[in-house]
Amino acid sequence: MQKLVVVALNSLLTAGLYATMSYGLAVIYGVMRIINLAHAGLMMLAAYATFALNDRFALDPFLSLLVVAPAFFLLGMALYATVIRWLPRSSAGPSMQSLLLLFGLWLVLQNLAYAIWGGDTQSILTPYTMSSVEFFGGRFGVPQILVFAVSILSLVGLNVVLRRTYLGKAIRAVTQNRDAAMLSGVNAGWIAAVAFGIGTAFAAMGGSMLSTLYAFTPDFGRSFLLKAFCIIVLGGMESFTGVAVGALVLSFIENFASAYTSIPVSFQDAISFTLLVVVLVAAPGGLPGLWRMLDRRAVAR
């Protein structure tokens, strides 16, 4: 019983981080209908930016978020203006062309990191990296708890923006129906630029916080990209709540699988990859789609 509580709490802590790193992917998909493969590269770059700020100015990784997130917001807008904007728009779904272009961008970002920081494994050490607190009979790392707190804060903040401001309403409107939003006077091009900026900023926050928990190389981020994609597919691709639910589901499955089954740790990443394929194939609408389908069946009966 006690083990159950500890594993559940661990899953909850991981889920916060997962939601933050996945949200960027979801907002960009929602507004532009493209799958941002460069997400992984942006997370990796943010991890290195945090590392550089910590190394050069001894800035705390969590405080550096205040610098990194706005900087990446601008970087995202710049990327949109220079590259993404010129892609032909498809209303049906993401085009192969956009996927491959963003993939190319990811490779360029990786090379940038190799050129600046080299291929060695890096990690960020703070005075509290190794410390932990004990409650409910389990030990939880301080960075892990801080990451969870920051994730929740950022997600709540984002939710407020999405619900209360014109910008947020416009983003949601374009996500739901681009043409209708444009007819009501929303500047969809500008909204797309802002959404790409927000998506990049959230990728950066995810990457910065990952850097406090894991060691990283320029190759870092691929497994987290696949996890993030798994999460947004689980969450039904575009809704804010969907991302949170998807993050919870994935982190619970991962943590419980490693705590209660004999799946070795080295195979843990394979869980999310397999889950991704299973969900894409069996429930392409994600959990909301599955829910609607079951609901309809119940009504029909």
Next chain:
Amino acid sequence: MREFLRRHPALPAGLLFSAGLLLAPVLTGRGTQNDLWNMAFYVVLASAWNLLGGFAGQVSLGYSAFVGIGAYTTVLLSNAGWSPWLTLPVSAALAVAFSVVVGLPTFRLRGPYFTIATIGVGEAVRVIASGLEFTGGSSGLRMPAGTFNFESNYYAMVVLALLTVALVAWLRQSPFGLSLEAIRQDIDGAEALGVHSTQAKLQAHAISSGLVALAGSLFAMNFQYISPGSVFDFRLSLTIVLMPIVGGMGTIVGPVLGALLFSYLQIKLLASPTLRDSYLFIYGGLLVVVMLFEPGGIVGLWERLRNVRLRRRTPPVAEATRAS
């Protein structure tokens, strides 16, 4: 004859080049042959991938799995006492079986979703291969001593490359190739016209993965040592995809040109210490530029230039009659 040559402008050059490849062991030294072996290896990978990715439009980012399956089958069976050459059919058969296992669920996905799922499959295979006991884990495996013979391996690789290109060219104009083309253009339309799309995709996947696994087996025999980091590497999957894209997806010549370009680039990059670390930049930059300006790759660019020239030469009236 002239008409035939006009329709297949790359054929004479291709034949000359093939003859050169087969004669290379007599004419050149070992260094050049190594480069040519590498080139042939990439031609197999690019042309075989093109069958599924180019003709049918199913872009898979998980092809290193098949290189790995071929390589591991050969090394494991050779260590069990088999002759390396006898392992070739087994590795092709295993890759085909795996391609069906992977294809059955993933071919229900369309476009980018299929692509993302293949990244997942490729990564899962790599993670599992690094974790298992009998594959030697992440430290890899060695071929038994005395199995190395560059000469025969060179001929095998060149013949495999020529056969792959010929097979792909033949398949393209066959009814099977046309159904793949129909799937690429409009999968629902193809289904409506009676193409069994899942079956056609599975067949294309099986053929191309079998060829890639054979190349992987020859790779293992040539390099004598394999590890998940060399044959299951994501960068290998990436290179396999980039070659046909840069050359021209869905054409016969495109992937070959792409493979020649990439093997040349690789040789140049590995030789220069400053450029060695920038290959990702070059690959990624090429991908961005190709996708933004000419999704048809080198072949697409060539055709566009030729059309411009033709239009300038033909008077407007003649063009109108030609078009009608």
